[in-house]
Each structure stands twice: as structure tokens, then as C-alpha cells.
Amino acid sequence: MTKKRHLLTAQSGGPTAAINASLAGVIRAGVESDAIGHVYGAVHGIEGVLHDRLLLLDNLDTDLLQQTPAAYLGSCRNKLPNPEEAPEVYEKIFALFAKYDIGYFLYIGGNDSMDTVCKLSGYAAAHNLDVSIIGIPKTIDNDLEITDHTPGFGSAAKYIATTVSEIAQDSRVYYLQSVTIIEIMGRHAGWLTAAAALARNAESNAPHLIYLPEVEFSKEQFIADLRDKFAQGVNNIIVAVSEGVKDKNGQFICEDENTAKDVFGHKMLSGAGKVLERWVAAELGCKVRSVELNVSQRCAGHILSKTDIDEAFAIGAAGAEAAIQGETGKMMVFRRICNSPYRIEISSTPITGIANLEKKVPGEFLQGNHDVSEAMLHYLRPLIAGEVNVRYQNGLPVYLYRPRFQRL
Amino acid sequence: MTKKRHLLTAQSGGPTAAINASLAGVIRAGVESDAIGHVYGAVHGIEGVLHDRLLLLDNLDTDLLQQTPAAYLGSCRNKLPNPEEAPEVYEKIFALFAKYDIGYFLYIGGNDSMDTVCKLSGYAAAHNLDVSIIGIPKTIDNDLEITDHTPGFGSAAKYIATTVSEIAQDSRVYYLQSVTIIEIMGRHAGWLTAAAALARNAESNAPHLIYLPEVEFSKEQFIADLRDKFAQGVNNIIVAVSEGVKDKNGQFICEDENTAKDVFGHKMLSGAGKVLERWVAAELGCKVRSVELNVSQRCAGHILSKTDIDEAFAIGAAGAEAAIQGETGKMMVFRRICNSPYRIEISSTPITGIANLEKKVPGEFLQGNHDVSEAMLHYLRPLIAGEVNVRYQNGLPVYLYRPRFQRL
8 A cells, every 4th residue: 555645735816705615625535535644735825835834624624614705725926936047946845745745736726826836847847756736726707718617706606696686676776867887807807797697687687788808998889888778768777897898099997097186196096887987977967876896706605606616616626636646737627518408527637738828708708899698698607506505603604714823 | 344445555765675575564464454455556655656656566476575675666765845835745645545545555764754654644634534654664774763773774784794704704815914994884873884793703803993973083093993903913904984984073084185086176975995995005005905885785685684584574564554453653663672582572653753863873882982882782683693595596586576667
């Protein structure tokens, strides 16, 4: 029997509502494998590896972990230098791996994290170091290449569609004509904003206008679109707009020249929603308000997509199993086998082809200058399906907290 | 057997997540009463009465109605003139009541709506008109006098506490010191902001600072409070602030003199949260962000307090029953019999003593300049208890939509 080695995992990048479900999957697969001794977690991503800040995760309540939003282990925004520029960083990391006899490193994160997986696995191969290194994708932005979608996106999409449908209800109570602008995350890709379209149903066509960063944004066209909707008899217009919409010069709308300055003359960046709100007030003079959905998009643990959480768990577990089988330098991906009934398969793909690429919304998912296509809705619908029966105590969802750090 | 007369109901004021549960209670009690013929609803509050816009509600799906946020019947912001100033308004209203043989009018709303109940019932008494007129309170602000609390507040409080706890999770993922400012509704009373304190538990003391409009707000004290928290070792400070905090001159902080102006020199009102964010950036220079919880506070149908929804239904039904018993010129109220186990009773109180009064947070519910007391938490806890098993379809909560209006 071969000697058991240990598994180390960490989280990186922005929080999501599903990244802890992937962590739960990694832990469960590690604990259940005969090849694995202990499962450790590094606190604050690769920073925790560099500073020897590890927690023992063998006995964590993985059920509660799955419904806990944000990154249980803490996160970081560290992009590793190239090995030739800073070999000491890599020596330190692999010394830590050696110290704890880590045979498997699972890194759960977004684009920067996949860059880390790419560099670490490359270094290990070049130096003949026996550590399997696998990346587990996560990002609410859904902007990773090759994988059909990313864990975390489905829950964010469900939160957005639900909230948009509720704000539409709220906007309909008064008789007055009104415009409600909802600003949605996604600086470079419009996947999250597109998810607002899921709020539509047989009774309501809200959101009536959808603006993604993939389509050039024009103030004149926007005002014309609103006038059209009013002319068509829509009384309470709901607009879903990406924070990242840009004008024909490629400048972010939220950096518009009319952006206000504070008393010191500093430009005060307000969101795209506020800029659009000011335009509507000035040009149409009707009742207008803007709502920024903000960080709840990535941490609303109380409204999770069961599909997303189950898949996030499964891809974490599959990543751990792939590492245990000796795979390295890979990212785990989803491939959609069938849309109806919805079925995916999980596999691994070489990390070198993925890191630092950004997946934008393709043309066939767009419709005109202010809507998404039926193909986009087909793509999105399965991802928000199902509800997680979240555990409550004293009227509030119960979330898991990381204990105060103590060196192992 | 006395001749059956009909019951008319309407909704007014800002939306809440529970106002439709009260409507459901009114409908159910009306439909089940032998004294009642039909239950009608006026569209857009008293405006619908003035313009003869009624819907028949007898067969509405009251289960689905109960989980639907905002005002199903539509709302208005109409404050009636005094009868002596505009008798024609009252003649028109009572002519409509006569046309449809309305014997009972149930008005569900906030302060202005209770003013309407007061004036209409006074007019009916003065003119010997046989219509029983009862007010059903609702407001997320919880600022009505005499009643222990208002329907709609509990669900808003649950949404706020949940979201604050999730944003606190989100703020803890990075190692950096940070300040997160959460702006909460309540222009004149701090009940909703106080509800943020419910997010605290054995593992987390967030929100660490709570500022209500009932306490004078000082920029210097605020910055000192933050420095204290950092000095105490709190790394990621969560601040809950009411949109309505005021300085020592009684001026709203969100109208601070440093408020930015747009290119036309117009003052751009930004919320209190944004003002505080700018102060923190300028004075402390640490990572800071602000989040405005916005309209979701009053329309988050996907996370309801079961206590709130059940009580909202019960007070609507009790109001209809009181009207059928011949009571008039009353508002229905909650009285808290016992806190543990929590028990309330519903009764009616003369409307004249209530309309146009505002209930602020009393001194014993405050603690120092930036917190609420244990007595406040005792008061709040039962109001967010229990979850409503919301019906979902295609991954989203199902809400009821008012049909297109057709004259009866």
C-alpha cells in the first residue's frame, strides 16, 4: 500500500455563493479517499501557503459549508510573478508543500487563480516535484473559457432574476409613468445582466430593456428606446444595465464626462445606473430611480440555485479525484450534454489554454441593441433551477464561520 | 335575514412584502362571511374609488397573493382634502359606495391612509351614511403609534438582517482592513436600521456600528468610532446607517454641504451611505465601500417572515370582521401579550388618536451613540421568526399579477 499523502486546498478571487460548495466537494472527496491522509485549507489563498497558515478541514460540517456564501477560507487577489523573475516565491510554496507532505493542491478561483495553477504546475513539472495541481473554476461573472458555465454564476443569476422580478412588482404599484434602472455586475462580460431576462414571464415583460457591455451604448439610442417603450404602452419601464457598458469610443459610461466632481474637484465615479438615471431625469423628466444590486449578487446565501450548488460541489469533488488520479496542470470544466433534459459532464482540460482568457457573450445570444435572444434564455434557464432548503435559526440563515487561526 | 352588502378594499402608500397578505386576510374573511355579497378591490387606492375602477376579488388565489410582494391592487399617494374644503370629493366617494352597495370599506396602508380612514369615517358619521370604514396598518417603517408593530416591518427586518449578515461574510474574505457602510431605509425613524443588529450571533459582532436618525450624527464621532473599532482589533467594520441620520443642526447628512454638484451646478443628492463612504476615504484612507439596500427592503417576497405574513393576514381578516360587526373609524392594532413565548392580540382603536403621528425609537431601545440595546433586540427577535415556504416555478418565486383593468 502506498503511503498516504495530504491534500491542500485554498480559495481565491471574489466571493460567490457557491465557492464554499466546491470547497465542500473537495473536502468530502479528500476525506473519503484512501489515498489521502488529511485535508488542509490555506487561509487567504496562495497567501496562506506563502505564510504557512493552514487549517485542518477533515471534520468541517460540509452541509452547512455548502449554504455559506463568500469564501470560508478567505481569499486573496495575488497574481504570482513568473518563476524566472521570482524563483524564491516558488521555492517557498513547494517547501511548504514538502513540510506538510502535500501531494495534491486544489485551487478554487477565477482567472487569476487559474494563472496560479498554470504557473505552479509548470514549475512542478520543470523541477520534477510530485504535487498534482488542479484548478476548480468559480466566478459569478461566467467569463471563463472552455467550461459551459462557471460555478457561482447560477446562484447569482437566480438572485438577479428574482430581485428584478420583485423590483418590477414594486414599480407597478403607482399609476405614474416611471423608469427603474437596475445596475448589474459584470465589468467586461454581460452574462449576469442577461440573467435579468429570466424575470420575464407570461404576465410581465420586465426587464423591458437590457444593455450588455458587448454592445456599444449610446445615450441617444437609450432615450429613443425609452420613448419607444412608453409609446408602446409600457407604463413602468424596467432597465437592466451592466456596470460595464461603454460608448462608441470604448469609454465606460460610468466615467462619462458629466460625472460629478466633489468640492475638491475629484471625479466621483458613480455607477452606470446613476449616470443613466440623470440622463432620464434631464431628457424625459419622468419619475426615475436607479438601483445598484451590489455585493448581494455574489453573497446571497439565502437564495441559491440548487443546480449551481450541486454542480459546484460535484466539480470540487471531481477535481480532488482527478488530482488523486495523478492529473495535474488542469482545470475542471463543465460540458453540456443536453439542454432538455439538462445534463452536464465534468472533465478536465489543460490549464495552459484557459488562464487569462475572458469569455464574452457571443453574438447569437444577443438580440438588437437592447435585448438577449431566445438562445440565451435556453442557455440560462437550467442554471437557476431548483432551490436549496437553507437551514435557519432565529429567523436567519445559518452560516459557517472560520475559527480564529492557530498555527498547526 | 338581512340583505347582504358588499365589501370594498384598497391599498395605499409604499409597497411592502406583507400588504398583500393583509389583502388576502380581508378577502378570505369577506368571502367566508354570510353578511358579505362580493369582495371588491379598488385599483390604485382611493384613486380607484374616485374613478370607479373596481375589480372582483372573490376568486383570487389568496395563497399565492400572500407571497406576492408590493401592492397587488396598486397604490396611490393621495391625501384627501378636508371635507369642508372639497365636499365634492366625498360626495363622489360615497356615491360610488352607494352605486355598488358597499357596506364595508377596508383601507390597507400607512399614515396617510389612516388619515383617509379618519376623514371618510368622520364624513360618514356626520352625514349618517351606513358604511363601516376600518384601517389596516402596513408600513415597513414600523412608525405607527399604538400598535406594537406594523405588518410589513418583520419581513423587511428579516431581509435586512439576512443581507447584513451576508455582506459581513463577504467583507471578511480579504485580509485588508476595510469599512463597509450599509444604508438602510427609514427617513425619520430608526426601526429598520436597528433590525441590522439581528445579524449578530455568537461568531460575529457585525454590524459593529449602528446609527439611527433618533441620535444626532457627528462626522468627528463617526471617524472616532471607526478608529476605536480598528484599535479593538475589528478588521472588517460593518456600519449600518439610516438614510435619515442628521447632524446637530437637524440637517440630513445626505444633504451635507460637500454633496457634489453636477455640471449644471445642481446638487446631486446621494445617500447617507455615499457621504459616509467619502468621509472614510478622506479621513482614514482604508478600503471602503457603501451598499444601499434600496427597494428590495420592501419587496423581497422571496424571504418573508412567517410571523409577519401570518399576522398581516390575521389583522386583515380581523379588520374585515370588525367592519362586519359594525365597527367604524378604527384602525386595527397589535398588542403584545407576552414576549416569550411570543403572543399578540389584535384589537381596534379609534383612528382619531393615530393618524399623522410618527413613532420613533424610544430611548430605552438605544445604547450610546452607535448601538441599540438588548431591550430592542428582545422586541425585534419574534418579528422575524419563521420562514414562508415560497412557491417556485422555473427557478423563480411565483408572484400574482393584477389582470388588465376592465370596468365591472
